[in-house]
Amino acid sequence: MRYDFSEEQIGFRDEARAWLQENISEEVKAEVEEEPMEPQGPHAKAFLKKLAESGWLSIFWPREYGGKGLSTVKQTIFINELRRCGGPPLTLTMTSVVPTLIRIGTEEQKEYWMPKILRGEAEFAIGYSEPNAGTDLASLQTKAVLDGDEYVINGQKTWNTFGHVCTHQWLACRTNFEVPKHKGISIFIVPMDNPGIQVRPIECWGDAITNEAFFDNVRVPKEYLIGERDRGWEYMRIALDFERIYIAAIGRNEMLFENLIRYCAETVIDGEVLAKKPIVRHRLARLATELEVHRLLGYRIAWLIDQGQEVTKEASQLKIFASEFRQRLADSGMQLIDMYGQLNWRSKWAPFKGELERAYRFVPVEKFGGGTNEIQRDIVAQRGLGLPRPDKVIMELVKKWMAERPQ
């Protein structure tokens, strides 16, 4: 047992850090600052392309798809370093679609899509939610009907983040109306240049842009149905585990906390250094402890994946903890910086470029996105701890009540 990094892991981290520091220019950093969640500036895009071409993205892929099969622990180290060096976040394409495709795609699909993804020719928006299928995701109604060698897709998606900039949709559609709702869903890849797709952006509190997407008789070859037909729910669960793990990436919180602690150590208000006040010290120590928990839960998942273990419970636990911790961090931090907390990030007076207020405005989506934290708690309780599923319990009860009903 060891919790520190091995020399080899430290070597990898240093190598990654050196490369990132050399290649993340001030222009890239500025673009990331402007649009922290989905930077679309030319420098950030060029950097991501270079990242792919230099092999830094694919080294975590299995060897048969051009990767080097590096461990998930190392991938976590890398993602962390990427954020710490001011780089753009990895897209859901890299963090959710790729690992899912590797697990569930057919060989032909992997051979076709993985190189395209690596070349930046396939960047995905995730199309799961619909106006009437949010937390109850399996109720989704967008349908795909086979017509000859093509599927014809009709329906509407919402909260389609990246929809306005992506090249493809990773789309969940109903392919079977004759079976229970969880068993009739399939996953499609849909190129955005197909006729019949319309996207309407929705601006959000946290400066992010998400979208509604409309599909009107959109036709895709039947080979674009990923994996097997009607197994989409299972695939979405795999993809969501990965999405949750990535939502909870540690690097951002480490940076935010380091900036906060530096600010408190350097700033004098009312004649006293902030960090000398007992209440400030106490808050910072508590946040440091929670940050350590976040870090440990994150690396635990990476390590478990490397051991070949299932991490559904752990991914949900991490997602709950990380999102709620980030909210406490942003909220506490804004109180620590007092009146400065209300400044917009564009104000020259905003401490460390207003990172706190931006985190504060963005973090609600981390608590409900990728499956609400309530659903995550259900998953932990039912799949992790073995507590009974309420719907099954109620079904049994209804049967019993029906049987007991006076004739």
Next chain:
Amino acid sequence: MDLGLSQEQKMLSEEARKFLSKEWNATKVREAACSETGHDQVLWDKMVALGWLGIIIPESCGGVGLGMVDLAVLYEECGRVLIPTSFYSTITGVLAILQSGDEPRKQDSLSRIADGSLRMTLAVSEPQAIHDPAFLQTAAVFERGQYTLSGTKLFVPDALASDELFVAARISPTSRLEGVTLFLVEKDTPGLQITALQTFGGEKQYEIRLDSVRVKPESILGTPGDGWTVVEETLDRATALQCAEMVGGVERVMEMTVQYMNDRYQFDRPIGSFQAVQHACADMSIEVDAARELTYQAVALIDQGLPAKMEISMAKAWTGETYKGVTLTAHHLFGGIGFSREHDLYLYSSRAKATELSLGPGDHHLGVVADQLGI
């Protein structure tokens, strides 16, 4: 990074669980709490036979020569079933001897601890000094070739069950900053008076009055005046191990609670099928898993000889809050049955609160974390 236990450690853990489930139970916990010393000689002898007392004692001193992670694995299993604390107190003595680097003491005491014939404890706290050596008042005056110890120690664990005590006393009463020295004092030395403290959970803690207790210079552990370094390092290690005990306890409480949520029916269904209950359990599981990771991180860092002060304090602050918090949530979920003394839950709730407070409550450790953050 390798977050798992080794095969050997897994086996150690399984064997310990099997052994303890056979040899120890809640009835015995209650009996031990009512007894004068809290000690159980039958269990002790069997633990000695398994080599548990010597687990971190070097083979050259009659021990098994394993590491802190191995010991933590045992603490976790012991914490699950609330064994008498004389085990932990004696191990704290072992840690002090190992930290002091005192070769004659190692040769003399460690083999007797490993073979079960010597039990020890550490007497540091005083009525007005808990964490800061500057305020220790117990004095050791050197005259005619002997030291004379006078003062009052408080919250000394398992003093009655111990044969010998390490007493922290000041050899230079004029200075507040130096002179703290650890003396080995036999329990039946004239002038040493032990009075049991009335603790709410039946914890075996004592007040010790030292009234001109005479000891020889050879009874000094390590270097005179260097005792606080040993105390600090010993208590850091004891704290990490206590966290492992607490992890064992809180995991057991989680299991009991989840089991009962499955078994207890209201409104014709298991109460564990209600979302309000499920979410409470999910939150507990996150806290418990985190406590486990923080704890084993601290222990593993110690084992590797890496700096661990901040990680130990993070582990203690978190685990203390978690063990206590989970028992309180469990009381709520169990309702009346868990409140009754016929149920075992309160045994854990008492130990949880006691361990939250002993070796420094959360606020103390967050203070250490703040120091370590350099603010």
